[in-house]
Each structure stands twice: as structure tokens, then as C-alpha cells.
Amino acid sequence: MADLLGIGVLFAAVAAATLVAVWLNKSVIPFYIIIGMLLSPSVAGQFSVAGYGLPVVESSEFVELGAELGIVFLLFFLGLEFNLDRLLESWERITRAGTIDLAINFGAGLMLGFALFRDPLAAFLTAGIVYISSSAIITKSLIDLGWIANDEADPMLGTLVFEDLFIAVYLTVAAALVTGGSDVAAAATSVGIALSFIVALLLLARYGTPWFERALQTTSNEFTVVRAVGITVLVSGFALAIGVSEAVAAFFVGMAFAPTTHTHKLESLLEPLRDTFAAVFFFWIGVETDPRLFAGVAGLVAAAIVVTTPTKILSGYLSGRAYELNPRRSMRVGLGMVTRGEFSLIIAAVALTGAGTSLSTALANAVYSFTVAYVLLMSILGTMLMQYSAPFEQFATARFGTE
Amino acid sequence: MDVTETDLPGVGKKHEVDIGGGQQLVVVTHNTGTRELYLKKDEDADSEKLLELSDRLARMVGTILEGAYFQPVESSHVETMLSEGTLLEWYAVESDSPLVGETLAGANVGQRTGVTVVAIQRDDNVIAGPSPDMQIEASDTLVVIGERENCEQFEKLLTGDL
Numbered sequence: 001m002a003d004l005l006g007i008g009v010l011f012a013a014v015a016a017a018t019l020v021a022v023w024l025n026k027s028v029i030p031f032y033i034i035i036g037m038l039l040s041p042s043v044a045g046q047f048s049v050a051g052y053g054l055p056v057v058e059s060s061e062f063v064e065l066g067a068e069l070g071i072v073f074l075l076f077f078l079g080l081e082f083n084l085d086r087l088l089e090s091w092e093r094i095t096r097a098g099t100i101d102l103a104i105n106f107g108a109g110l111m112l113g114f115a116l117f118r119d120p121l122a123a124f125l126t127a128g129i130v131y132i133s134s135s136a137i138i139t140k141s142l143i144d145l146g147w148i149a150n151d152e153a154d155p156m157l158g159t160l161v162f163e164d165l166f167i168a169v170y171l172t173v174a175a176a177l178v179t180g181g182s183d184v185a186a187a188a189t190s191v192g193i194a195l196s197f198i199v200a201l202l203l204l205a206r207y208g209t210p211w212f213e214r215a216l217q218t219t220s221n222e223f224t225v226v227r228a229v230g231i232t233v234l235v236s237g238f239a240l241a242i243g244v245s246e247a248v249a250a251f252f253v254g255m256a257f258a259p260t261t262h263t264h265k266l267e268s269l270l271e272p273l274r275d276t277f278a279a280v281f282f283f284w285i286g287v288e289t290d291p292r293l294f295a296g297v298a299g300l301v302a303a304a305i306v307v308t309t310p311t312k313i314l315s316g317y318l319s320g321r322a323y324e325l326n327p328r329r330s331m332r333v334g335l336g337m338v339t340r341g342e343f344s345l346i347i348a349a350v351a352l353t354g355a356g357t358s359l360s361t362a363l364a365n366a367v368y369s370f371t372v373a374y375v376l377l378m379s380i381l382g383t384m385l386m387q388y389s390a391p392f393e394q395f396a397t398a399r400f401g402t403e
Numbered sequence: 404m405d406v407t408e409t410d411l412p413g414v415g416k417k418h419e420v421d422i423g424g425g426q427q428l429v430v431v432t433h434n435t436g437t438r439e440l441y442l443k444k445d446e447d448a449d450s451e452k453l454l455e456l457s458d459r460l461a462r463m464v465g466t467i468l469e470g471a472y473f474q475p476v477e478s479s480h481v482e483t484m485l486s487e488g489t490l491l492e493w494y495a496v497e498s499d500s501p502l503v504g505e506t507l508a509g510a511n512v513g514q515r516t517g518v519t520v521v522a523i524q525r526d527d528n529v530i531a532g533p534s535p536d537m538q539i540e541a542s543d544t545l546v547v548i549g550e551r552e553n554c555e556q557f558e559k560l561l562t563g564d565l
Contacts (some may be wrong), residue, residue, distance in 0.1 A: 081413050139413050149429040149450035157412050246488035269435050
């Protein structure tokens, strides 16, 4: 298909996905993935109507780069909204809730991953995939349900902040391990390079604020956007070129911009850019997915859902208690944290890059389709649990009292 | 007055205002500027959403609440407390005020009342930091800063009671 036409089909398709999401009043992310899957060569490419093929979006260079930009902007925003001072302010409670969440879910993920895939690297990736909740979907649900004004929002958002910080470090290590291959020395070298690059970025974020402040000093919105994109994409691209996760680099660039006076402006100016490319990212995830592989991983996905739903509810409940919430509200925290989403997919994308080197192609594909199916189902399950939380709350009150 | 401010990472900020009787007014300010108002009937209750305002509307409603358009009680001027005892006040100059036609220096406002005129609003213009030789005109609005008693003194000067 002609290039511009193909991109046109892509954007029209994600636009259609937003219509469906509004109509069903659900988060749009799963619909981006599903529509990408429907238009992929492995679905639409298999059918023809009256001798004409259906429109198929191939994973072209543009789509892949667009998806990468989506990851970069998603993480850039995460960094931008990540205020270290505020984190330190409620450090104690956030770390308590965050550590409970990490220990229970990452731990369970490691064991589950090893049981499912019989491979240490795959287990490590699975642990990240089932550990990280979806900031985007959970935040949207919180706003939709009006819970954002309630006390349960604090531990949920606090835990998400902790997860985000952890995932930045985790992605660095995961990307390095996947590209480093099975050779221990090579893997250690790439982890070393990655971590030193991160330290350099951290120093830049910590001491570079005056420079970042000046860099965006202009009255023109156009110049602000272009300069911010220039810096972010250049640093991320450089990171990727030397084998460090571009997502993590973008996260730290965002963090570097966070203390400047431009934060608010950047948020409002770059949000449309982020949303456009994030849509391309989720669409690309769909395009790369062959739903026929779902059959092969159905058992794995079922096992993961059965194990990781209760662990999230448990860790969320305990986090709520750590925030001194009553059992009813703590239960809500648990139900809310069940949703997995965009970051699990970023890990899945990392897994795919290891196909044929650090992971066998079959294993990489299995982890990938496992993640897509898992994320799709968990995003539905998580939002449903929040919507129909009443019986769970009654149970918590009946079992653990009101205090 | 008890106001709690909480950060909502990725969303914005939340302010909880104790409005008495155990009730809390919760204002969620989104990064986009949208404000959501919630009422919490008591400490344990869930928040009920009252309304949602765009940034523009919220500011307008806020100005009305602040009393900029209509002051049902007390004074004929707007006052803002800067800190304990120090006020930022707006005074309308009536046409029969003895200050009409005088300059700020000529009226000796600072010496006689202890307030500082920080701005003059004339029609749609705001003259910030007016020079001492600036003449006061009828229907000006003077923005002054000073201790409460000094402000009261100034009001008397303005209406010719001093």
C-alpha cells in the first residue's frame, strides 16, 4: 500500500478506535491495540472481499519509528510529572506501599515467569510485565469514577510513582540484558554502560536545570515545542545507539525539565504530540501481534491472570492499610491496581528485540503474544473490578471491620 | 480555616476545604486547567461530584465568589489579606472626593495615612507604580497596600472625613 495512504489508514483506524472507546466509555488503549491487530497482515491480510484485499497496514519504518517516539514521549511525560521533592516529602509512605507492591508482585512474577517459560531472562521480563500497573488506565478510571477526590487515590498514585521510578531502572537492566545476549561478560558490560549512562543523565537532571531553563526561554510556542522535542529525541536516540533504553533516557530528560518554569507549558504543548505517537505505539503493538499465537499462550495467560490478580489485590490492600485507610478503601486500592498496560507492552517490545539472540525466536514471540493478550484482558478485568467494586468492599468490611 | 493540599501525580492537585459540619469541599485541579468540585458529606463518605468547570469558567466563578462583582456584606471595596493585618485594597474615587485633581504627592497620602498607592486603574488601563506627580481623577480606582488601620484612615481621607 502506498505510504501516505497506509499512514492515513493507520490514523483513521486509531481515530475510529477513539469513537468505540467513547461509545463504550472505556479507556482507548485496548482499542488501539485491537484495531492494529485487525488491520495487521496476520488478520486483514488473510481475507479478501470480491477479489480485493482488505486494507492492510504493514509494520513499516514509519510505524516503527512512530511507535518508538510514542514510547519516548510517554516516558518523557512520566519524568516531567515526576517531582523528586514531592516524592521525598511523602517518601516514607510511598516506599512502604511501593515496597509491598514490588515484593509481592515482582516476586510472584519471577516465580510465575520461570514456571511458564523455564528461562531466567524470560522470567525476569515476565516479572516486570506482571508487576507494572498501568498509570494511564488507572488514572483515567480514577477520574471517571470520581475516586480521584477520595482518600484511596493517594496510595494508588503514590504506588504508581514508585513503580514508575522502579521501571526506569528495570528497563535499563532489561534492555541491556536482552541486547547483551547470553554471554555473561557481554551482558555485564552492557548493563554497566547502561547504568553509567543513567548516572550521567541523573547528574544532568540534577545539575542541568539552569541550562534546561535557558534552552526553552522563548515566547514562541513553536520554538518551545521544537526545542523540547529536539533535546528529548536526540538524547533518547543517542541512548538507543549506545545500547541503552531510549525510554529511560526520555524519562530522565523529562525529569531534568521538571524543576524548570516551563513544566506546565510543556505538559500542555506536548500532550497532543504524546497522545498521537502513543496511539501509533499501541497500534504498532497490535500490528506486530498475530492473534493466532494467542491460542498457544492461552494457558499461560490464564495462569498469569489467576496468579497476578489476587497478588495485586493483596498488595494494594496492604498498601491502603499502610496509608491508614479502612478495609473498604484499602480494598479499592487493591482492585484499582490490577490493571496492566502501556509499560508492560514496552517490556514486551524489549523482549521482541532479543528474538534470536538472548531469547530464542519462539520464546520471544511467546513472551510478546503472552503480554499483549495479558494486557488486553487485564485492562478489561481491572476497569471492571473498579466499576463493580461494591461486593468486594462489602466483603472487606464484613471480614476486616470498618476501622 | 483548614485546607489540605495534595499532589495527584499525572493529574494535578487536590485541595480539601473543611466547610464545617464535618463536610469537606474537594477541588481537583487538573493539569489541563479543568476544575472538578466534589462534596464529601463526612470523613468516611465517598466524594460526590458537584460540577466540572473549564479553566476560564472556574476563574470567573472564583472572581464572583471573591466578591469582585458584588459584595453583599460589609465594605464597598474589595480587600485581600496579604498577611496578618496587611491589606491590599481597591478604592473607587467618587467625583465629590477632595482628592480629585490632586497629585499623589500633593495629597501627601503616604504621610497622612501610611498606605502606599501601588496602582491606579483608569478606565481599562492599570497604571502600576504611579509616580508621585500623577493626578487623581474621578472614577479612578486606587489600589493601595497598608495596615488595616492605615487603610481605614485612607478611606476617610478619600471621602473627606479627615
